[in-house]
Each structure stands twice: as structure tokens, then as C-alpha cells.
Amino acid sequence: MIKNNRLSKEQYANNFSDIHPPFETKDAALVEANRCLFCYDAPCTKSCPTSIDVPKFIKQIATENIKGSAHTIFSSNIMGAGCSKVCPVEKLCEGACVYNLMEETPIHIAKLQRYATEIAMQKNWQLFQRKPSTGKKVAIVGAGPAGLSCAHVLSRNGIDVTVFEKESKGGGLMTYGIAAYKVTPQFCNDEVDYIVDIGGIDVKYNIELGKDITLAQLKKEFDAVYLGIGVGVARQLDIPGEKLEGVVDAIKFIYEIRANGFSTVPVGDKVAVIGMGMTAIDAATQAKRLGAKEVTLVYRRTEAEKPCTDVELDIARLDGVEVIWLAAPQKIKGARGKVKQLVCSVMQLGEPDASGRRSPVDTGETFTLDVDMVIKAAGQVPFEKLVGKLKIQNTKGKISIDENCATNIKGVFAGGDAVNGGKEVVDAVQAGKDGAAAIMNFLFHAKKQS
Amino acid sequence: MADISSNFLGIKSPNPFWLASAPPTDKKINVLRAFEAGWGGVVWKTLGSQVKNVSSRYSAVNFGAKKMMGFNNIELISDRPLDLNLKEIKECLKLFPDRAMVVSLMADNDRKSWHELIKKVEDTGAHGLELNFGCPHGMTERGMGAAVGQDPEIAKMVVEWVMEAATIPVITKLTPNVHSVVPTGKAVVEAGTNALSLINTIQSVTGINLDTLVPNPYVAGKSVFGGYCGPAVKPIALKMLTTIAQNPVTSKVPVSGIGGVSTWRDAVEFMLLGASNVQVCTAAMNHGFRIVEDMIEGMNNWMDEKGFKTLDDFIGKSVDKITHWEDLDINYHHIANINQDKCIHCGLCYIACEDTSHQSINIEYGKPYNTYTIKEDECVGCNLCQLVCPVNGCITMEEHRVAPEYLNWIEFQKRGLPLNDH
Numbered sequence: 001m002i003k004n005n006r007l008s009k010e011q012y013a014n015n016f017s018d019i020h021p022p023f024e025t026k027d028a029a030l031v032e033a034n035r036c037l038f039c040y041d042a043p044c045t046k047s048c049p050t051s052i053d054v055p056k057f058i059k060q061i062a063t064e065n066i067k068g069s070a071h072t073i074f075s076s077n078i079m080g081a082g083c084s085k086v087c088p089v090e091k092l093c094e095g096a097c098v099y100n101l102m103e104e105t106p107i108h109i110a111k112l113q114r115y116a117t118e119i120a121m122q123k124n125w126q127l128f129q130r131k132p133s134t135g136k137k138v139a140i141v142g143a144g145p146a147g148l149s150c151a152h153v154l155s156r157n158g159i160d161v162t163v164f165e166k167e168s169k170g171g172g173l174m175t176y177g178i179a180a181y182k183v184t185p186q187f188c189n190d191e192v193d194y195i196v197d198i199g200g201i202d203v204k205y206n207i208e209l210g211k212d213i214t215l216a217q218l219k220k221e222f223d224a225v226y227l228g229i230g231v232g233v234a235r236q237l238d239i240p241g242e243k244l245e246g247v248v249d250a251i252k253f254i255y256e257i258r259a260n261g262f263s264t265v266p267v268g269d270k271v272a273v274i275g276m277g278m279t280a281i282d283a284a285t286q287a288k289r290l291g292a293k294e295v296t297l298v299y300r301r302t303e304a305e306k307p308c309t310d311v312e313l314d315i316a317r318l319d320g321v322e323v324i325w326l327a328a329p330q331k332i333k334g335a336r337g338k339v340k341q342l343v344c345s346v347m348q349l350g351e352p353d354a355s356g357r358r359s360p361v362d363t364g365e366t367f368t369l370d371v372d373m374v375i376k377a378a379g380q381v382p383f384e385k386l387v388g389k390l391k392i393q394n395t396k397g398k399i400s401i402d403e404n405c406a407t408n409i410k411g412v413f414a415g416g417d418a419v420n421g422g423k424e425v426v427d428a429v430q431a432g433k434d435g436a437a438a439i440m441n442f443l444f445h446a447k448k449q450s
Numbered sequence: 451m452a453d454i455s456s457n458f459l460g461i462k463s464p465n466p467f468w469l470a471s472a473p474p475t476d477k478k479i480n481v482l483r484a485f486e487a488g489w490g491g492v493v494w495k496t497l498g499s500q501v502k503n504v505s506s507r508y509s510a511v512n513f514g515a516k517k518m519m520g521f522n523n524i525e526l527i528s529d530r531p532l533d534l535n536l537k538e539i540k541e542c543l544k545l546f547p548d549r550a551m552v553v554s555l556m557a558d559n560d561r562k563s564w565h566e567l568i569k570k571v572e573d574t575g576a577h578g579l580e581l582n583f584g585c586p587h588g589m590t591e592r593g594m595g596a597a598v599g600q601d602p603e604i605a606k607m608v609v610e611w612v613m614e615a616a617t618i619p620v621i622t623k624l625t626p627n628v629h630s631v632v633p634t635g636k637a638v639v640e641a642g643t644n645a646l647s648l649i650n651t652i653q654s655v656t657g658i659n660l661d662t663l664v665p666n667p668y669v670a671g672k673s674v675f676g677g678y679c680g681p682a683v684k685p686i687a688l689k690m691l692t693t694i695a696q697n698p699v700t701s702k703v704p705v706s707g708i709g710g711v712s713t714w715r716d717a718v719e720f721m722l723l724g725a726s727n728v729q730v731c732t733a734a735m736n737h738g739f740r741i742v743e744d745m746i747e748g749m750n751n752w753m754d755e756k757g758f759k760t761l762d763d764f765i766g767k768s769v770d771k772i773t774h775w776e777d778l779d780i781n782y783h784h785i786a787n788i789n790q791d792k793c794i795h796c797g798l799c800y801i802a803c804e805d806t807s808h809q810s811i812n813i814e815y816g817k818p819y820n821t822y823t824i825k826e827d828e829c830v831g832c833n834l835c836q837l838v839c840p841v842n843g844c845i846t847m848e849e850h851r852v853a854p855e856y857l858n859w860i861e862f863q864k865r866g867l868p869l870n871d872h
Contacts, residue, residue, distance in 0.1 A: 034515035037840050040797030043818035062514070096818040098794040102841065 002246055002338075002373055004266040006291030012262040015289035019181040019315065020085065022114050029115045033062040036107050039098055044109055047096035049430045050077035054093055058112055070120035071127040073113055078152045079145050081117035082174050082191050083426045084110045085183045088278065090311045092426070121194050130200050131158035136443050139164065139222040141209045144172020145425045146228035146416025148195050149432025150439070155200035157440060162222070163201060166208035170196075172230055173417070174425055176255045179282035181289070185258050215390050219411060224439045227392075227399065227407070227414040228432060231380040231422045237274060241332025246339030250275070250283040250377035257286055268373030270294045272342045273321075274329055277307040280377035281316050287375065288319045295321045296369060300328040300347050300360040330366060332374055342369045380422050387418075405431075405438040413439055452753035453760050454746065456490060456550075456727050458704055459619035459644050461577040463490030463550040463727070466761055467717065467745050470708050470729035471495050471554035471580060471623075474739075476528055478538035482545065487739035488746060491550025493729060494539055496527035496582045497567065498556035498594070503529045509656045509666030511682060520683065521732045522654050522676030524667060527556055527582070532570070539574045552578040552621065556594050564608065565615040578618050581609065581643070583634070584625035584650025596650070599625035602637035609641035621706060624648040624690075626683075631690045635700040646694060647706035647729065649687045651677025680732040684710030688723055695724030695769045712741070714748030721761065722768035781857045784831040784847040786810070786824045792844035795819040799835035799845060807834050826850075 007015070023029040036058040044054040053072050060069035073080035089095065089110045097106030120127065136159045140147045143165035151161040169175050170192035174183065196203060207213055209229065218225045234249040236242065246268060256265045271292045273284040276299035288295045297316060299306065302325045306313065317323070327344040334340050344367055347360035384397030393400040393408040398421050405413045415431030417423065456466040469475050469484050471493040481492050503525050511520035528535055543551050553576045557563040571579065583599030598604050605622070612620055622638040624631045626649040635646055653675045658665045665673040687709025694700045707725025711717055712733035720728050733741055758764045788799070788811075800822050803811045810828035814821040824835075836845040 031515050037796050037798065039795075040801035041813075041815075041820055042797070043795060046818040098796045101794040 002266045002268045005263045006267065007263070009263075011291075016180045016262060016286075018184075019179075020111065020114075022118065023111060029061060029112060030064075032108050033058050033112055036062070037098065043096035043098060044093035044107075047092050048076075049092070049424070049426045050080075050083075050433070051430075052076040052080065052093075052113070054109055054113075057116060058107065058109070061112055061116055066116055066119050067125055067127065069116035070125065073117055074120070074127055077426065077429050078149050078195050079174070079191065079425060079429050080113055081121055081194075082145075082171075082183060082188070083429065084114035084117060085187075086174065086178050087424060087426050088309045088312065090309050092424075121190060124194070124197070126197060128152075128156050128198055130155055130198060133160065133200075134158040134443075136160070136224075137162070137222045138224045138226060138439060138443075139218040140226045140228060141218070142172060142228035142230055142416075142418075143167075143170035143192065143203055143205075144228055144230050144416065145174055145428035146230075146418075146432040146435070147172070147226065148192065149429040150226050150228060150415070150435045151201045151432075152195055152198060153433055153436035154439065155198050157436075159200070159440070159443070161201045163203040164207040164209060164213060164218075165203060165205050166211075168205050170203055170205075172228075172428075176258055177251055177279065177282075178258075178425075179254065179286055180257055180262070181285075182282075210386050210389060215409075215412070219409075223411070223443055225412045226432075226435050226439060227412065227418055228416045228428070228435070229383060229386070229414075230417040230428075231382050233381060234279075234376045235379045235381050237329055237376055237378065239329055239331050241334055241339070244332055244334040244339045245337050246334075246372055247332060247374045247376065250279050250375050251380060253283055253375055254279070254286065257290070262290060265290060267292045268339075268371065270296075270369075270371045271373040271375060272296050272298055272329075272369055272371045273375045273377055274298050275377035275379065276301075276313075277377065277379065278312060279380070280375075281308050281312045283375045283377050284321045285316050285319045287373075288316075288321055292373070295319075296371075297321055297323045298327045298329060298342070298344060298369075299323070299325055301357065302326060302349060305349075305357040324369075326360065327367070328360060328362065329374075333368075339372055339374055340370070342371050342374055343367075344369065380417075382418060382421060404441065405435045406442070411442065413442075452750050452758060454749055454753070456761060458550070458706065458726050459578065459621075461491070461550045461552065461619060462548070464488075464548060465490040465742075465746050465749075466721070466727035467742055468492060468550060468552070468706070468727060468729045469734060470731040471582065472731040472735075473523070473525060474731060474734050477530065477535075478542055481538075481542045484734075484739045484742075485542070485546040485549050488742045489549070489739060490727070491552065492542075493580050494535070494551065494553040494576075496554040496556045497532055497535055497571065498527050498582075499558050499563075499592075501526040501529050504669050506667045506669045509676065510680075511656050518732065518736050519681050520654075520656060520678055521680035521735070522651065522656050522667075522678045524669075524674055524676045527554075536570060536574050539571075539576055543575050550578070551576045552580050554580045554582050554623070556582040559593055559598070559604075559608070561611040561614075564611045568612065568615040572616070572618060576618065578621060579612070579616055580621040580623050580647060581612060582623055582650075583608070583638075584623045584627075584648075596625040596627050599623075599634055599650070600628050602633045605634045606637040606641040609638045609643050613642040619644040621645040621647050623650055623708075624694075625650045626652050626686060626690055626709075630693060632693050632697050632700060635694050636697065639699050639703055643703065645704045645706065645726075646700060647708055648694065649683070649690050649709045651679045652683055652686065654678035679710065680736075681710045681712055684712075684716060684719075688719060691720060691723050691725060692769065692772050695766060696772070712736075714745040714752065717745060718749060718752060718764070719768075721765050723772075724766045724769050726761070726765055776859050778858065779856050780859060780862050781852045781855060782849075783852045784849045785826050785829045786831070786833075786835050787846050787848050788822055788824055788835075789844050789846070790821070790823075792841050793822065794841055794844075795822070796840060797822065798838045798840065802834050802838045807832055811835065 057069045057072040094106045171188040175188040267290040326347040346365040349358040350361035353359035382397030399414040415435040416428035468491040476495040513519040557567045622643040704726040707720030708729040
């Protein structure tokens with residue numbers, strides 16, 4: 001049965017408390033900071049998509065120059081606070097820490113980054129000053145990580161930015177698409193406020209491109225446009241029974257938890273989650289933490305090909321989530337319009353596909369799971385229709401850009417998930433920085449070149 | 451098992467680890483706890499004229515996560531009544547007759563005061579006396595402590611007074627607040643002291659509170675120079691000890707080594723450079739008396755491994771290994787080697803060499819790990835890369851002699867050999 005309000009207030013609070021708690025004391029942070037070797041041309045920095053100077057910011061914690069530490073982080077990544085909570089650091093900075101090569105625990109980089117950035121946010125240290133106004137105006141569509149990162153760099157450089165966001169809150173997937181035990185809605189709000197507080201950034205909420213405003217309008221009113229529109233709904237499974245009551249989109253499911261509160265979100269007794277990416281993990285663990293009795297992750301390849309990290313999978317497993325490898329959903333059976341069973345094909349691995357991973361091949365055998373809810377988390381699809389309507393060159397909805405982050409339309413730039421199809425928050429932040437650099441080049445130098 | 455019992459001028463102790471004259475040896479309760487923990491002996495905190503101590507007495511220098519790498523104090527000599535100290539010394543001697551009991555003294559600067567003090571202390575049955583010519587703060591302003599130790603003539607005079615009265619062994623403790631400890635050392639040996647001990651603390655300012663701008667330790671908005679000690683001063687103490695051990699006059703008497711001794715390894719080093727035993731203070735103040743357990747065991751195990759049966763088998767063994775620069779072998783050359791299997795690619799060797807040494811490490815950029823190799827032709831063998839490397843045994847210095855025969859700088863010049871050959 002699918003129902004909400006399964007647990008007590010205390011149980012919810014407990015289940016959704018911070019999964020990576022911060023350092024409890026300054027001393028604890030200092031002990032860890034002092035463990036850092038201060039590597040040269042550091043592997044952690046090189047493994048960060050935004051190239052945060054990790055040894056430098058950690059050294060600054062050790063010298064109790066917290067302001068300097070936060071400045072170092074935010075200079076490279078204005079969402080450094082959020083990234084410290086949601087980054088899969090085990091495959092990025094911490095995964096590259098040289099201590100791994102000594103069979104030692106890597107430096108808790110994320111925890112240290114959180115330490116410095118949280119202090120900066122709590123004290124509302126504004127560490128950047130806007131340059132004098134250049135008189136240029138840029139429109140950004142989407143107040144997610146790419147858009148906000150782009151906006152901040154532009155604003156720092158004296159450009160007036162207007163951000164159009166279709167939701168009522170900023171932060172994008174950070175606010176709407178990530179498990180609540182990683183970042184709280186309050187934190188996401190605070191982070192957006194902290195970024196925007198530099199000034200020169202006007203965020204207009206509940207304004208949707210293609211509905212409330214047109215690209216032509218933006219092009220007319222602004223000197224340049226940046227599209228950081230992200231990706232949309234979960235990929236369709238395209239199998240019978242997908243319309244039954246009880247089949248939900250992982251992003252929507254997570255969004256509701258974030259937007260409406262834990263007790264309001266209905267969850268089944270027996271839940272199947274399709275997919276094995278970060279979103280699938282976030283959906284499965286949260287279904288369990290909302291009170292589902294059984295949750296099963298269904299993935300068509302094996303553990304070796306899974307897109308999530310070991311650390312993420314361990315979170316799900318420790319929550320009691322079951323995992324079935326080499327299983328592809330074939331159809332969803334229902335009764336009286338409601339989900340009753342999920343029928344899966346048993347797969348085996350065949351030849352490597354375009355991603356280099358061995359592709360799953362149907363063996364012809366099937367098995368059936370008794371479930372009352374199916375959560376779809378097999379990737380998200382870009383806004384193909386919207387992008388097509390805007391006449392922007394794209395590949396299956398993913399916006400095509402050149403090496404200058406420019407689309408085929410002059411003065412229109414793009415980046416983040418809308419371009420790459422969906423990567424980490426930290427990748428989107430870097431895309432926003434790249435976009436801002438490209439836009440400034442376009443605004444101040446391009447005329448000389450052309 | 452090796453025999454680590456010590457005999458210092460006939461003063462016997464089950465091990466060579468004594469507690470130095472300092473706050474931990476100020477009263478009976480501390481000293482009994484020390485003996486129970488296993489310390490071989492104590493030098494009772496300095497007795498002398500009446501003083502009063504202030505509140506806030508210590509401060510420290512931390513290094514990274516390590517607290518108290520260096521430590522200083524502005525405490526004066528014992529501020530307890532002399533009679534009480536004497537009574538407690540007697541009681542301690544009775545309870546632990548097998549431990550060394552030496553009493554530190556600093557009388558007023560006249561013969562009579564010294565003679566009276568010595569008589570009273572000898573009446574307790576103490577085994578030896580240590581003359582405090584080293585205390586660098588407070589007492590110096592009264593013409594005592596380091597003020598005596600800094601002037602060989604005054605030191606000599608005081609030792610002569612002492613030797614007139616003393617019937618038990620006399621150790622003279624030297625101050626490091628001089629350009630060389632040898633002149634005072636020589637003067638007091640010539641005046642008859644039976645032994646030397648060194649070093650006392652070094653005048654210092656450990657740091658300043660960046661909020662109040664008042665240096666440490668804080669006493670009602672002010673501070674004074676304090677006596678510096680702890681692990682940070684060990685290299686200075688070892689150097690001064692060596693000069694005493696190498697001087698023909700001062701090397702005639704036994705030396706008690708002091709200055710940052712924290713572990714059995716430190717103790718062995720002091721003894722290799724000529725100390726017959728060691729005195730410890732800061733390490734005990736940092737961790738408590740229990741540290742002596744590992745000092746005893748560690749020294750014992752090391753001696754067994756090296757085949758030393760008694761302390762005398764290794765005391766002084768490194769003294770002649772410190773020579774004059776002119777006598778060093780210029781034909782000796784070694785070159786760093788990076789073991790690629792052990793390298794963790796932290797780049798610390800590279801940046802140290804590139805920025806501050808001889809640009810002798812090659813970098814091959816990789817993502818995320820760079821590869822570092824030695825440019826053998828450029829390497830001068832300075833050791834810096836090995837010193838900064840966080841992995842034991844990853845960087846080794848390998849011998850590549852320039853020529854097989856010994857060649858020193860004087861001979862090098864005589865032969866007119868070329869300079870800057872690398």
C-alpha cells in the first residue's frame with residue numbers, strides 16, 4: 001500500500017539527519033588539517049572539476065585563517081559549501097589523496113571544506129567585491145549551479161545579471177534533486193542567498209523560458225544570454241504499465257521530499273527503484289527512510305559497470321536496500337490501476353557499448369517482484385522540445401556548444417547539465433565559470449576579433 | 451637484558467633517568483610519584499633565598515598538531531620554606547633509598563650563605579648537590595642563577611666556596627645563555643666541581659597573543675623573558691654538550707645531560723655525546739611520569755640489539771664523530787634516489803628542490819599523479835628532498851664518491867682544484 005505519514009516526527013528527524021556530520025570542534029578540524037601533507041601540484045586539486053586549491057585552503061584552516069580558507073574555496077567554486085556535502089569526493093579529491101597510496105585514510109577534504117565554508121556563511125563574510133559597473137547586462141536562464149556560478153563570476157566583474165528561474169527557489173538540482181540527508185532545504189536557500197548577496201544579481205523566480213519569456217526577448221534586452229536550464233524528468237522506461245498508479249519519477253519523488261516535508265510524501269510497502277546512479281541511490285535510501293518495508297534497486301548491468309560510487313551503494317545497502325544486478329524491467333503489472341508486480345528480464349553482459357562498458361543482453365529469462373511502487377531513476381532526459389523550439393543546435397536535446405561555450409545563436413551561451421546531459425554539481429559550477437569567461441570575452445574582446 | 455644501572459660520581463640509580471630540578475621535583479608528593487613510576491633519581495628543585503612566584507608561569511610553542519614542541523617558564527626557585535623542603539627530602543630518601551637524590555642550590559652571593567645552605571642540605575642525607583648557575587629569569591636580576599654562570603670568574607669563586615664546605619659530590623649546572631659554555635665550564639672544573647650538567651633553559655619569548663598583543667606567559671597585561679626548554683632545544687643542548695665533551699679540561703668530569711630529553715632515543719643521543727646520565731623535565735610535564743617506562747625499556751632493547759652490556763659501553767661513542775668542517779671529506783658525494791614503488795607523488799621533494807635548492811628533480815606531469823625523478827648530474831646531495839619526503843625509505847641518498855681517497859678542504863685548496871664542479 002502506498003501511504004504517507006508512516007513514521008513519527010523523531011523517526012523522520014533521525015532518518016534524515018546529516019549523513020556526513022561536520023567537525024564538532026575547532027580542535028577536530030585542526031587535527032585533520034594538520035594531517036594534510038600540503039602536496040605540490042596536488043592530485044586532489046587536479047581531481048576537482050573546479051580546481052579548488054585544496055592544500056592551500058587546508059593550510060589556511062591550520063593557520064586559523066578561516067576567512068582566507070573560505071576565499072580560496074569560493075574563488076574556484078562559489079558553491080563550495082554545497083559541494084562539500086554532495087560531491088562524490090571518493091571519486092574526486094579524496095579519491096586522489098596521496099594518503100590512499102600509503103594505505104592511509106585520505107584527508108577528509110569535504111569535511112574541512114564544509115568547516116571553512118560554513119563558518120563563512122554563518123558569519124556572512126562577503127569575500128568578493130564587485131568591480132565597477134561595466135554597463136553590460138547578461139540574462140541567465142536557470143538558477144541552478146551552472147547559472148549561479150556563471151552569475152557570480154559575471155557580477156564580480158561588474159556585469160549586471162538577471163537570472164530567470166522557473167521554480168520558486170534557486171539552487172536547481174542542489175535544492176530539488178539531492179537526498180535530504182545530504183543537504184537540507186534551509187541550507188540550499190542559505191547558499192543561494194549567500195551567492196546572490198554579492199549584489200548585481202537579480203533572480204526572478206517562477207519565470208519559465210518559452211512560457212513566460214522568449215529567447216528573442218532576452219536577446220533584445222540583454223547583451224548576452226546564458227542557458228543553464230539543466231535536465232528535466234526521468235527517462236521513460238517505455239514498458240507496459242508505466243502509467244499505473246504507483247509508478248513515479250525519482251526526481252519528482254525527491255523533489256516532493258525536499259519541497260513538502262517528509263511526512264507528506266507517500267511511499268509503498270515494497271518499492272522497486274530502476275537504475276543505479278546517484279539519483280537512484282538517493283531515491284532508494286530515502287524510500288527506505290520514509291518507512292518503506294522493502295526497497296530493491298534493479299540494474300541491468302553488474303556492479304562493475306554501476307555509475308554510482310561504492311560509498312553511495314554502501315549507504316543504500318546499510319539502509320537495508322536490496323540490489324538485483326543484471327535485471328531490466330520488462331513490464332509492470334497492475335490491478336485496479338495500481339502497481340502490483342514488476343517483471344524483469346534476466347540480462348547478461350555482451351560486447352562493450354559506446355560508453356566502453358559491456359552492454360546488457362537479454363537472456364530471455366524473466367522473474368517477477370511483488371511491488372506496489374516503482375521509482376524510475378534510469379537517468380534524466382534533456383528538454384528536447386524546448387531546445388528544439390528555441391532553434392538551438394542540439395543532440396537529442398543536449399545543447400551543442402563550441403569551445404567558447406557558445407551555441408549556434410550569437411550571444412547565446414550554455415553549460416551544465418543542459419549540455420552534458422547530467423553530471424555532478426561541481427561540474428556544473430565549472431561550466432558556469434567557463435561560460436562567464438566566454439561571455440566576458442564575447443562582451444569585451446569579440447568585436448576586435450571579428 | 452642489558453644493565454642500565456647508573457653510577458654518577460658514586461651516586462647510584464637503577465637507571466640513568468633523573469628528573470631535572472624544576473617544578474616536578476618541588477615537593478614530596480611529586481617526587482614520591484616519580485619514584486613510584488620508576489625514575490632513577492631526582493634533582494630537587496632549587497633551594498635558596500626566599501622568593502615568591504607569580505601566577506601564570508608557563509607558555510609553549512606548538513608545531514602543527516603537536517603541542518609543546520617548545521616550552522618556557524618564568525618560575526623562580528622553590529618558594530616553599532627551606533625547612534619544609536629539607537624535611538621532605540629526608541622522608542623521600544627514607545622511602546626510596548635506592549634512588550638518586552641530588553639537591554639544587556642557589557644561595558645568596560656570599561661564602562657564608564653557601565656554607566650554611568650546604569650544611570643543612572647535607573644533613574638530610576642527600577647524595578649530591580647541583581649548583582644552579584643557569585636559571586635565566588628573575589634570579590639573575592638579583593645577581594644569581596645565570597648571572598653567575600655567565601661570568602667564569604664569579605662562577606669559579608662560588609664553586610671554590612662550595613668545595614670548601616661540601617662533603618658530597620658537586621655538580622655545576624651551566625647556562626646556555628652565553629656564546630660558549632666552555633669558559634665557565636673550564637673555570638668551575640678548575641675550581642673543583644666534581645661534575646657538570648647542561649643545559650639550563652634559554653631566554654625566550656614563546657609567542658604573542660594576537661588579540662591582546664601581550665606576549666606569553668601573560669601576567670596582568672605584561673610578560674617577561676622565560677626559560678626555553680622542551681624538544682625544540684635538544685639540538686642546541688647536544689651541540690653545547692659536545693663542546694664540553696671535546697674540551698680537554700671539561701671532559702675530565704662526568705656530565706649530566708639536559709635539554710629536551712623526551713624519549714629513550716634522546717637519552718641515548720645525549721649519552722653518545724658524552725653525558726653519563728640525563729635529566730628530564732618538559733616531557734614529564736607534558737605527559738606525566740609514566741613516560742619513564744618506555745625510556746627504560748627502549749634503552750634496554752636498543753642496548754641489547756647493539757650488544758652494549760652497560761651504559762659505559764656506549765657513553766661518549768659519538769663524541770669524536772663531530773669534527774671541524776675543514777676535516778670533512780670533500781670527495782664524499784651522495785645523490786638522491788626516489789623509489790618509484792614507494793613514491794606517493796606528493797611533489798614535496800620537487801617543490802623544495804626547485805624553489806630552494808638545486809633544481810635537481812625532474813617532473814613529468816600526469817593526471818592526477820606526476821612522476822618525479824632525480825637529475826643525477828644536478829644533485830648536490832643536500833638531503834633536502836629526503837628530509838621533506840613523508841614516506842620512510844622512499845628517497846635514499848646513495849654514495850657516488852668523486853674519488854676514492856680522502857680529501858679535505860685545506861688539501862683541496864693546496865692542490866688548486868676547481869670550485870663549483872656541480
